[in-house]
Amino acid sequence: MRLGVLDIGSNTVHLLVVDAHPGARPQPAHSHKADLRLAELLDESGAIGPHGVDRLVSTVLDALQAAEDKGCEEVLPFATSAVREATNADAVLSRVKAETGVDLTVLTGEEEARLTFLAARRWFGWSAGKLLVIDIGGGSLEIAYGIDEEPDAAVSLPLGAGRLTASLLPGDPPDPLDVKSLRRHVRTEIARTVGEFSRFGRPDHIVATSKTFKQLARIAGAARSAEGLYIQRVLSRASLVDWVPKLSAMTADQRAALPGVSPGRARQLLAGALVAEGAMDLFGAEELEICPWALREGVILRWLDHLPTS
Numbered sequence: 036m037r038l039g040v041l042d043i044g045s046n047t048v049h050l051l052v053v054d055a056h057p058g059a060r061p062q063p064a065h066s067h068k069a070d071l072r073l074a075e076l077l078d079e080s081g082a083i084g085p086h087g088v089d090r091l092v093s094t095v096l097d098a099l100q101a102a103e104d105k106g107c108e109e110v111l112p113f114a115t116s117a118v119r120e121a122t123n124a125d126a127v128l129s130r131v132k133a134e135t136g137v138d139l140t141v142l143t144g145e146e147e148a149r150l151t152f153l154a155a156r157r158w159f160g161w162s163a164g165k166l167l168v169i170d171i172g173g174g175s176l177e178i179a180y181g182i183d184e185e186p187d188a189a190v191s192l193p194l195g196a197g198r199l200t201a202s203l204l205p206g207d208p209p210d211p212l213d214v215k216s217l218r219r220h221v222r223t224e225i226a227r228t229v230g231e232f233s234r235f236g237r238p239d240h241i242v243a244t245s246k247t248f249k250q251l252a253r254i255a256g257a258a259r260s261a262e263g264l265y266i267q268r269v270l271s272r273a274s275l276v277d278w279v280p281k282l283s284a285m286t287a288d289q290r291a292a293l294p295g296v297s298p299g300r301a302r303q304l305l306a307g308a309l310v311a312e313g314a315m316d317l318f319g320a321e322e323l324e325i326c327p328w329a330l331r332e333g334v335i336l337r338w339l340d341h342l343p344t345s
Contacts, residue, residue, distance in 0.1 A: 036054070036055065036056060036108045036109070037052065037053070037054055037055075037064065037105065037106050038052070038053050038054075038055055038061075038107060038108065038109050038110075038111065038335060038338070039052045039053075039098075039105070039107035039109070039110040039111070040053070040110075040111045040112075040113075040331045040334050040335055041095070041098055041099075041102070041110055041111065041112040041113070042113060042115070042330065042334075043071075043073070043091070043095075043112070043113065043114035043115065043117075043118060043139060044073075044114075044115050044117065044172060044173055044174075045072070045073055045074035045116055045117040045172060045173030045174035045175075045195055045197050045198065046070065046071070046072055046074070046172075046173035046197055046246075046299070046300070047068050047069060047070055047071060047072075048068070048069045048091075048094045048095065048098060049066070049067070049068045049069075050066070050067040050098040050101055050102055050110075051063065051065075051066055051331045051335075052064045052065035052066070052067075052101075052102065052107060053335060056339070057339045057340070057342055061335050061336070061339075064105065065105045067097075067101040067102075069094045069097065069098070070299045071090060071091065071094055072173075072197065072299075073087060073091065073117035073118065073121075074116070074117045074173050074195070074197045074198050074201065075197065076090075077117075077121060080122055081120065081121060081122040082121055082122045082123040083117075083123060083127050088127055088130055088131075091127070091131065092130065092131060092134045092135060095112075095131060095135045095137055096134075096135055099135060099136075099137065109338075110137075111334055111335065111338055112137045112138070112140065113139060113140045113141070113142050113334060114128075114139045114140070114141050114142070115141075115142055115147060115172065115175070115330075116144065116147075116172065116173070116175045116193075116195060117173070117174050118139070118141055119141050119142070119143070119144075124141065128141070143191070144175055144177065144190070144191020144192075145189050145190070147170070147172075147175070147177050147330055148168075148170070148177035148178065148186070148189035148190060148191055149189050149333075150330055150333030150334055151168060151244055151329050151330045151333050152166065152168045152179035152181065152184075152185075152333070153184055153185075153336055153337060154244070154326070154328035154329055154330070154332040154336060155168045155242050155244065155326045155328065155329075156183075156184050157184075157328070157332075157336055158326050158327065158328045158332075159240065159242065159326070163240040163242075164182065164238075164239030164240060165182045165235070165236065165237075165238045165239045165240070166180065166181060166182075166186075166238060166239070166240055166241075166242060167179075167180045167232070167238035167240070167242070167318060167320070168180070168186075168243070168244065168326070169241070169243045169244075169248075169311075169314050169315075169318075170243065170244045170245045170248075170329060170330070171194070171195065171196055171243075171245045171247040171248060171307050171310050171311060172195045172196075172197075172245060173195045173196060173197035173198065174193070174195035174197060174198050175191050175192060175193055175194065175195045175198070176191070176192045176193075176194035176195065176225075176310055176314070177189070177190070177191050177192075178190050178192075178228065178232070178314070178318075180232045181235075187235050188231050188232050188235065190231065192224050192225065192228065193224075194224055194225070194310050196247050196300075196303040196304070196306045196307035196310065197303050197306075199217060199306040199309075199310070200302055200303040200305075200306045203216065203220070204217060204305065204306055207286050207302065208283065208284055208285055208286050209283065209305065211283065214283050214305070214309070217306065217309055218309050218313070221309050221310050221313045222313045222316075222317065225310075225313050225314055225317050226317055229318065232318070237319070240324070241315075241320045241322075241323040241324070242323055242324045242325070242326045243311070243324070243325055243326065244325070244326045244328070244329035244330075245329060246297075246300060247300070247303075247304070247307035247308075247310075247311065248270060248307075248311060248323075248325055249268075249295070250295050250296050250297075250300060250304060250307075251270055251274075251275065251278070251304075251308055252268050252269065252325050253294055253295030253296070254278060254294055254295060254296065255270055255274035255278060256274075257269065257270070257325065259294075259295065260295070264327045267324065268324065268325040269322050269323065269324050269325065270311070270322065270323055270325065271322045272312065272315045272316060272320060272321050275308060275311055275315065276312065278308060279305070279308050279309065282304060282305045282308055283305055285305075287301045287302040288301070290302070290304050290305075
């Protein structure tokens with residue numbers, strides 16, 4: 036069957052269309068993206084303003100049209116931290132449903148971590164042993180650890196690259212004092228969770244998902260996305276240590292000129308790098324592997340797992 040998964044994220048609204056059935060690997064058929072940056076449309080009270088809601092409704096309608104055009108039998112819609120944390124979330128969800136017919140499922144941070152972990156487990160398989168999975172989104176950082184398909188520990192922290200950039204890195208390039216302050220803040224937040232994971236022992240394999248990690252790996256020398264999903268891509272902590280001061284000194288336009296960095300994500304790449312470096316350091320990861328699958332694939336896999344069998 037052809038499925039669409041509609042991801043209302045902090046940075047983008049992304050419709051991923053796949054051909055899938057239980058027991059098979061979902062095959063991507065189409066991708067429809069729109070940069071919405073909901074996390075940056077919050078007002079001083081933490082609400083998504085009228086203009087932001089208008090844009091969200093319009094973007095969802097466009098995604099639904101794309102899903103129809105591509106022949107999707109089902110669309111699985113969900114929202115993450117930007118909607119989850121908006122002070123007017125209920126009103127936003129009601130309007131989206133009234134004007135588009137879409138009843139958005141709002142995932143908790145822990146659900147995000149668990150579904151992303153499921154995707155990584157299915158990608159790497161049982162032979163990967165104990166997995167530590169790290170995901171940096173626009174609004175939050177998710178970390179999960181385990182040996183099965185359900186992680187033994189899963190947390191979500193308010194350390195998304197977009198959120199941190201908007202609130203703590205106003206300059207372009209940023210003030211060195213702001214960078215230092217953000218680095219300290221990130222490491223303090225992550226350090227509070229390390230004990231929850233260390234009691235399970237060291238992981239056998241450390242992996243990362245998300246656009247942020249993919250871009251960091253690319254500028255550090257990993258293969259281009261055009262070379263396919265099945266080429267191993269890794270990111271070392273030594274590379275991050277080398278790149279963070281370089282990124283700190285660059286403007287957003289200069290970062291956008293780096294290989295694999297999209298203009299829309301260039302401004303928040305430094306915050307993402309600081310989170311990635313802090314997570315790798317505090318969890319003792321000298322190197323991690325980039326996983327092509329993440330939250331959207333986890334949503335699809337979980338839905339297929341619960342599909343009634345004939």
